[in-house]
Amino acid sequence: MPGGRLTYQDRRHIAAGMAEGLTYTEIAKRLQRPISTITREVSRNGGADGYQADRAHQATEGRARRRKQAPAPAPTAAAGAPGRDPQAVHALEERFAAAMMRTGLPRMTARVLACLCTVDSGSLTAAELVQRLRVSPASISKAVGELERHELIRRERDPRRRRDRYVIDPDVWYRAWLVSARQNAMMADLARDGAEILVSTTPAGVRLRDMSQFLEHVSQNLVHAAEQWRQEFMSRRPRGAAEA
Numbered sequence: 001m002p003g004g005r006l007t008y009q010d011r012r013h014i015a016a017g018m019a020e021g022l023t024y025t026e027i028a029k030r031l032q033r034p035i036s037t038i039t040r041e042v043s044r045n046g047g048a049d050g051y052q053a054d055r056a057h058q059a060t061e062g063r064a065r066r067r068k069q070a071p072a073p074a075p076t077a078a079a080g081a082p083g084r085d086p087q088a089v090h091a092l093e094e095r096f097a098a099a100m101m102r103t104g105l106p107r108m109t110a111r112v113l114a115c116l117c118t119v120d121s122g123s124l125t126a127a128e129l130v131q132r133l134r135v136s137p138a139s140i141s142k143a144v145g146e147l148e149r150h151e152l153i154r155r156e157r158d159p160r161r162r163r164d165r166y167v168i169d170p171d172v173w174y175r176a177w178l179v180s181a182r183q184n185a186m187m188a189d190l191a192r193d194g195a196e197i198l199v200s201t202t203p204a205g206v207r208l209r210d211m212s213q214f215l216e217h218v219s220q221n222l223v224h225a226a227e228q229w230r231q232e233f234m235s236r237r238p239r240g241a242a243e244a
Contacts, residue, residue: 188215
């Protein structure tokens with residue numbers, strides 16, 4: 001299977017395949033490339049409806065030039081641990097941030113979350129985040145506010161340094177899952193009220209009734225799955241470990 005970066009000719013084949021209505025799988029098979037390579041290439045360069053070979057190639061070349069010109073990232077605490085490859089750790093943070101962005105998080109918010117997930121301490125101050133990510137304090141302030149709103153991190157006071165630390169707990173995904181479940185439950189209630197107002201026998205009423213039933217079902221299952229995991233997780237934690 002061919003490796004390395006996509007060539008201009010590869011991108012022309014991708015654009016042609018998109019124009020023909022081929023799936024990502026079919027295009028990947030035609031080019032003998034992983035499907036992930038094709039989906040990433042298209043999503044980075046205009047999406048399925050806006051992908052153009054010339055523009056995609058120019059954008060990729062531009063990104064490559066900027067990477068060469070940019071200074072090497074400062075070593076992080078996680079990368080400095082014995083046995084860790086700093087470049088591999090940095091690449092992991094970038095991949096993690098990209099995955100979080102695909103869930104809808106803004107880029108800086110995703111980078112802060114990735115940073116907290118991969119640092120051994122699981123907590124950093126705003127100043128430390130500014131230094132590690134090389135961004136402005138205002139960018140960090142906005143990102144941590146967003147993460148606190150989603151209950152993905154919490155803030156605690158560091159009495160020795162008289163400043164706040166932002167902490168990611170071991171059960172952060174449990175709390176985030178419950179936030180999602182609550183949002184689904186609220187939407188289910190809204191749809192149920194809408195079905196009554198629009199009359200549940202009308203097309204619009206039936207649509208909202210079905211929406212309410214689906215979201216209520218999903219919400220209940222999310223809570224059940226989260227609680228089941230929580231019980232199993234707590235049973236595996238060392239005796240005396242702090243509760244979240």
